[in-house]
Amino acid sequence: MSASSYARIYAVVRRIPKGRVATYGQIAELAGLPRQARQVGYALAALGDARVPWHRVINARGEISLRSRSGPEQLQRLLLEREGVAFDAKGRVALARHLWQPRGGRR
DNA sequence: AACATGACCATTA
DNA sequence: GTAATGGCCATGT
Numbered sequence: 001m002s003a004s005s006y007a008r009i010y011a012v013v014r015r016i017p018k019g020r021v022a023t024y025g026q027i028a029e030l031a032g033l034p035r036q037a038r039q040v041g042y043a044l045a046a047l048g049d050a051r052v053p054w055h056r057v058i059n060a061r062g063e064i065s066l067r068s069r070s071g072p073e074q075l076q077r078l079l080l081e082r083e084g085v086a087f088d089a090k091g092r093v094a095l096a097r098h099l100w101q102p103r104g105g106r107r
Numbered sequence: 108a109a110c111a112t113g114a115c116c117a118t119t120a
Numbered sequence: 121g122t123a124a125t126g127g128c129c130a131t132g133t
Contacts, residue, residue, distance in 0.1 A: 005130095023115090023116085024114075024115050024116080025115070025116055025117085028115085028116090028128095033128095035116075035117090035127070035128055036115090036128055036129070037115040037116055037128080038113070038114095038115045038116085038127095038128060038129065038130085039115090039128075039129060039130070040114085040115075041113075041114040041115055042113070042114080042115095042129080042130060042131085043114095043130095044114060045113080045114055046130090046131095054114085057114080058114090059114080059115065059116085060115075060116060060117085064114085065114040065115075066114075067113095067114055068112085068113070068114085071114075073114090076114095
């Protein structure tokens with residue numbers, strides 16, 4: 001069941017520094033799964049309770065992705081603000097300011 | 108096996 | 121700025 005892919009995804013998410021955010025597509029690429037952003041979201045959804053900073057992963061628009069059913073979206077924003085990530089009036093994060101930018105493509 | 112759904116993304120108009 | 125389209129692929133019915 002391709003659990004190793006999930007493991008790679010979690011490993012990358014764990015590397016996101018505090019106060020930074022990353023996009024699903026970015027995580028997918030860093031995890032060696034280009035164009036599989038969707039799987040990243042799926043992996044995080046199946047995460048449940050684990051020591052992974054899932055709240056630092058947002059979509060390419062800089063917004064917090066809405067779950068099918070009301071989920072911890074509010075909590076996610078709270079956790080990010082608590083780390084110093086700012087949201088604008090439209091509820092978007094300034095990616096130019098908070099996006100995680102690993103150097104040399106790896107870190 | 109077919110079909111639908113989902114914490115997505117890039118391109119094009 | 122919005123809207124439509126195609127791609128990607130694990131899961132459940």
